Amino acid sequence: MVSARKDNLIIRIRHADIGKRVKSVAGQIAKDFKGERIHLIGVLKGACFFLADLAREIDLECSIDFIAVASYGKTKESSGQVRMLKDLDQTIAGLNVILVEDILDTGLTASYLLRILKQRRPKTLKMAALLDKPSRRLKPVKGDYIGFTIPNEFVVGYGLDYAERYRNLKDVCVLELPTR
Ligand code: IMP
Ligand code: MG
Numbered sequence: 001m002v003s004a005r006k007d008n009l010i011i012r013i014r015h016a017d018i019g020k021r022v023k024s025v026a027g028q029i030a031k032d033f034k035g036e037r038i039h040l041i042g043v044l045k046g047a048c049f050f051l052a053d054l055a056r057e058i059d060l061e062c063s064i065d066f067i068a069v070a071s072y073g074k075t076k077e078s079s080g081q082v083r084m085l086k087d088l089d090q091t092i093a094g095l096n097v098i099l100v101e102d103i104l105d106t107g108l109t110a111s112y113l114l115r116i117l118k119q120r121r122p123k124t125l126k127m128a129a130l131l132d133k134p135s136r137r138l139k140p141v142k143g144d145y146i147g148f149t150i151p152n153e154f155v156v157g158y159g160l161d162y163a164e165r166y167r168n169l170k171d172v173c174v175l176e177l178p179t180r
Pocket of ligand 2: 160
């Protein structure tokens, strides 16, 4: 007989605290790029909530684009392989590009994306991530703008998913799956 199991969610970062931190990261970006135009590139799908909130808090002329890469699929572990699913709509040559990620984990996705974006000759290339899990890093990637540094826990919400679930949670929550 299969018994009903419920995933356990524990709030790690409250929506209000995310909002405050996003404002402060946006302020830092506006200061660093004072008087210039910036181009935000969101990594689908996880970064879309962060990008939408961040963009609205940055007091600069700003354009946006999205890129999609194959991620974890239905498991919690990275395959170690990164594959592009959707390329940018626009060219980025000469632009102040900020790559916007939901989370920097092993760094495999970010290092792949930063490498291919750099080849396209942006004026500047920076990276923003809502969350950073430095203890899991396999590639030496450092985010220029980090929302929160978190321990090695699997989190969902505010864009982050587990098998496409929980992206629409307002808070970032730790997901504890039932042990079988
Ligand atoms: P990386 O290539 O290992 O740095 O992983 C980056 C991607 O893995 C993120 O954009 C997420 O989609 C996914 N990921 C990594 N850690 C988590 C997590 O704790 N929760 C949900 N997704 C995660
Ligand atoms: Mg994901």
